[in-house]
Amino acid sequence: MIITLTSDFGYKDAFVGIMKGVIVGINPQAHIVDLSHGIPPQDIMAAALLLRHSVKYFPPGTVHVAVVDPGVGSARLPILVAGGGQYLVGPDNGVLSLVAAAEAPDCVVHLSNDAYHLPGGGKTFHGRDVFAPVAAHLSLGVAPAALGSPLDSFERITWPAPQLGDKRVRGEIVYVDGFGNLFTNIAAADLRRFAPHELTFNCRGRSIGGLADHYALVPTGSLLALVNSWGVLEIAVNNGNAQTVCGAGIGDVVEVIAS
Amino acid sequence: MIITLTSDFGYKDAFVGIMKGVIVGINPQAHIVDLSHGIPPQDIMAAALLLRHSVKYFPPGTVHVAVVDPGVGSARLPILVAGGGQYLVGPDNGVLSLVAAAEAPDCVVHLSNDAYHLPGGGKTFHGRDVFAPVAAHLSLGVAPAALGSPLDSFERITWPAPQLGDKRVRGEIVYVDGFGNLFTNIAAADLRRFAPHELTFNCRGRSIGGLADHYALVPTGSLLALVNSWGVLEIAVNNGNAQTVCGAGIGDVVEVIAS
Amino acid sequence: MIITLTSDFGYKDAFVGIMKGVIVGINPQAHIVDLSHGIPPQDIMAAALLLRHSVKYFPPGTVHVAVVDPGVGSARLPILVAGGGQYLVGPDNGVLSLVAAAEAPDCVVHLSNDAYHLPGGGKTFHGRDVFAPVAAHLSLGVAPAALGSPLDSFERITWPAPQLGDKRVRGEIVYVDGFGNLFTNIAAADLRRFAPHELTFNCRGRSIGGLADHYALVPTGSLLALVNSWGVLEIAVNNGNAQTVCGAGIGDVVEVIAS
Numbered sequence: 164m165i166i167t168l169t170s171d172f173g174y175k176d177a178f179v180g181i182m183k184g185v186i187v188g189i190n191p192q193a194h195i196v197d198l199s200h201g202i203p204p205q206d207i208m209a210a211a212l213l214l215r216h217s218v219k220y221f222p223p224g225t226v227h228v229a230v231v232d233p234g235v236g237s238a239r240l241p242i243l244v245a246g247g248g249q250y251l252v253g254p255d256n257g258v259l260s261l262v263a264a265a266e267a268p269d270c271v272v273h274l275s276n277d278a279y280h281l282p283g284g285g286k287t288f289h290g291r292d293v294f295a296p297v298a299a300h301l302s303l304g305v306a307p308a309a310l311g312s313p314l315d316s317f318e319r320i321t322w323p324a325p326q327l328g329d330k331r332v333r334g335e336i337v338y339v340d341g342f343g344n345l346f347t348n349i350a351a352a353d354l355r356r357f358a359p360h361e362l363t364f365n366c367r368g369r370s371i372g373g374l375a376d377h378y379a380l381v382p383t384g385s386l387l388a389l390v391n392s393w394g395v396l397e398i399a400v401n402n403g404n405a406q407t408v409c410g411a412g413i414g415d416v417v418e419v420i421a422s
Numbered sequence: 423m424i425i426t427l428t429s430d431f432g433y434k435d436a437f438v439g440i441m442k443g444v445i446v447g448i449n450p451q452a453h454i455v456d457l458s459h460g461i462p463p464q465d466i467m468a469a470a471l472l473l474r475h476s477v478k479y480f481p482p483g484t485v486h487v488a489v490v491d492p493g494v495g496s497a498r499l500p501i502l503v504a505g506g507g508q509y510l511v512g513p514d515n516g517v518l519s520l521v522a523a524a525e526a527p528d529c530v531v532h533l534s535n536d537a538y539h540l541p542g543g544g545k546t547f548h549g550r551d552v553f554a555p556v557a558a559h560l561s562l563g564v565a566p567a568a569l570g571s572p573l574d575s576f577e578r579i580t581w582p583a584p585q586l587g588d589k590r591v592r593g594e595i596v597y598v599d600g601f602g603n604l605f606t607n608i609a610a611a612d613l614r615r616f617a618p619h620e621l622t623f624n625c626r627g628r629s630i631g632g633l634a635d636h637y638a639l640v641p642t643g644s645l646l647a648l649v650n651s652w653g654v655l656e657i658a659v660n661n662g663n664a665q666t667v668c669g670a671g672i673g674d675v676v677e678v679i680a681s
Numbered sequence: 682m683i684i685t686l687t688s689d690f691g692y693k694d695a696f697v698g699i700m701k702g703v704i705v706g707i708n709p710q711a712h713i714v715d716l717s718h719g720i721p722p723q724d725i726m727a728a729a730l731l732l733r734h735s736v737k738y739f740p741p742g743t744v745h746v747a748v749v750d751p752g753v754g755s756a757r758l759p760i761l762v763a764g765g766g767q768y769l770v771g772p773d774n775g776v777l778s779l780v781a782a783a784e785a786p787d788c789v790v791h792l793s794n795d796a797y798h799l800p801g802g803g804k805t806f807h808g809r810d811v812f813a814p815v816a817a818h819l820s821l822g823v824a825p826a827a828l829g830s831p832l833d834s835f836e837r838i839t840w841p842a843p844q845l846g847d848k849r850v851r852g853e854i855v856y857v858d859g860f861g862n863l864f865t866n867i868a869a870a871d872l873r874r875f876a877p878h879e880l881t882f883n884c885r886g887r888s889i890g891g892l893a894d895h896y897a898l899v900p901t902g903s904l905l906a907l908v909n910s911w912g913v914l915e916i917a918v919n920n921g922n923a924q925t926v927c928g929a930g931i932g933d934v935v936e937v938i939a940s
Binding site for chain 1: 689694703
Binding site: 430431432433434435436437438439440442443444446447450454463464492493494495496544545546547550 | 683685687692715716717719738739740743858894919
């Protein structure tokens with residue numbers, strides 16, 4: 164059984180390694196995959212977006228653990244969200260809420276049964292003390308209902324919706340990847356409705372004409388717009404860094420004009 | 423069998439990947455877990471502390487390989503320390519010496535039997551040429567005694583002890599994690615003896631009143647003191663970076679006053 | 682079966698995790714090893730060098746996937762190069778061409794059979810849509826010839842050759858590792874032919890006398906020259922960073938004088 168891990172723990176410390184120790188101590192056959200541990204500290208939205216666009220590439224029955232958890236030890240609950248053949252485990256702070264399956268889950272469970280937690284755990288590292296052991300037990304076939312009490316709802320965060328006009332879309336940058344590519348909240352479908360009109364993309368005072376379908380279609384160092392691997396509009400630079408070139412970041416407006 | 427890897431190799435190069443290639447070439451069933459490869463270059467103490475606080479979360483029989491090894495190829499010996507059901511493999515420079523099991527090991531072995539090393543190895547990368555193949559053979563059940571000759575002692579590094587007074591403790595910062603949390607050498611027990619007195623924590627001219635039990639107990643951006651997942655006193659900032667806020671680093675004094 | 686992954690995806694995003702999800706969805710028994718994901722963005726030469734010096738440490742039958750792919754979606758082909766008992770999978774941009782086995786491959790295949798690709802893939806992430814599923818199918822025993830049509834040749838990049846003189850060698854820095862060690866294109870054999878003459882090494886106005894066989898042979902902070910774990914001449918600083926100390930980088934000249 165596969166268990167994925169997503170966190171803001173970075174790569175300096177052993178927090179992720181410790182979680183893996185707890186998991187393999189319970190299920191030596193667990194196949195653990197790191198989704199990312201480079202989430203910016205406490206950035207719940209970034210982790211929620213990564214999960215939204217990654218979970219569907221894993222086989223049914225995968226357990227996805229997300230530990231971006233600034234409220235650890237407070238009143239926020241540790242939860243399991245099951246749906247679409249996937250299990251999501253983490254804090255009830257919205258980090259699990261952008262996955263498609265989370266929109267209509269089969270069940271949501273408050274992870275209150277400490278028989279499935281690490282004995283003697285504390286209030287500062289639920290990744291180790293609650294989420295890792297629960298994920299390991301899930302991967303061994305423990306039923307969600309055994310892990311705690313059912314919940315009617317869970318925390319959801321808002322994906323900012325683009326404004327769709329007759330001849331234009333006004334969206335924003337919601338994620339910047341490690342290459343400096345600027346991911347927007349504008350979906351491929353938001354652009355397809357303009358076909359066959361020519362599109363212009365504006366971002367931070369720069370204008371890009373036409374939608375490319377791959378990076379090398381423009382000269383090295385030039386800006387381009389394309390629908391990327393998440394299926395959203397992305398502003399990029401061929402062989403370069405659009406974040407630096409545009410001086411743009413999360414929250415900046417991207418406008419699409421059809422002519 | 424589980425093999426953990428800890429090093430200062432970082433994430434740019436393929437040194438860790440090469441070690442894994444050597445391991446799986448010898449034991450294709452080895453389950454390899456990265457503890458951390460983000461140890462600051464040549465920082466033996468940081469690696470020794472990570473091991474001290476991680477090893478206990480792994481099942482008995484795990485082999486822990488540590489490669490922070492500025493003296494590779496010199497007179498320092500490659501060693502195995504076995505104890506507490508765990509195997510520690512690395513250079514004899516102190517990096518293995520802060521693990522609890524290492525305090526009273528079952529055996530210490532100089533890894534002198536090159537039948538268990540990579541043929542044709544050199545003097546600059548014992549991680550690949552000595553420690554990885556030895557760990558793989560251990561995970562296959564080779565007895566420690568077969569790997570070389572017994573040693574009576576091995577290199578130990580000093581964990582700085584806090585000064586315990588009647589109404590105060592004077593300790594220091596020994597580790598800073600990726601969030602900028604400041605880990606001290608003051609254990610939970612050093613604080614418990616003051617109960618039920620109120621505690622004040624001083625660090626770099628800043629004063630914190632009271633011990634929190636989780637981060638979100640204070641407003642965003644505020645300093646707090648808590649006993650962290652290592653079981654030591656930590657100075658932190660809720661949703662922030664205490665290293666930056668306090669301008670503090672390893673070796674800086676942290677004082678606890680009971681009133 | 683072992684599958685290694687090498688990319689310039691870094692550690693912030695989930696691109697590598699998504700590739701692993703695709704792989705384990707096809708072959709749940711695949712043993713995936715990260716070689717490095719810290720290749721500088723679009724640096725085909727760095728990835729080609731890492732592969733050249735890593736592939737030989739993996740057991741026969743290993744599948745090595747390299748995704749440094751600025752031309753993804755363009756006319757450059759996705760290919761498989763098989764030889765020396767290893768499989769290399771990636772874009773035909775030279776990234777696979779410095780591995781020894783690639784010099785005389787058993788076969789080269791254009792990965793044109795989309796029955797082995799991810800259904801519904803796009804033109805911006807062949808790592809996910811083409812290379813990961815192909816690697817997974819290879820690891821299940823699918824024959825190279827089934828994956829597409831044979832090619833007569835593939836793209837090769839040039840490894841800069843050192844200039845070998847009677848009493849000197851003029852080479853250059855081709856790689857800088859995470860410690861700041863300066864790797865040159867001068868092989869051990871290029872130095873051995875001068876034995877037993879004394880050697881002097883010049884780099885960026887600094888001069889080093891004699892070849893060391895390990896780092897700790899000189900005082901902390903001092904420059905040294907040695908033949909490193911790649912089997913090439915390296916300029917290093919004991920317990921320090923030669924890149925910073927010398928102000929040197931890729932392309933800078935390193936000269937060896939025999940006297």
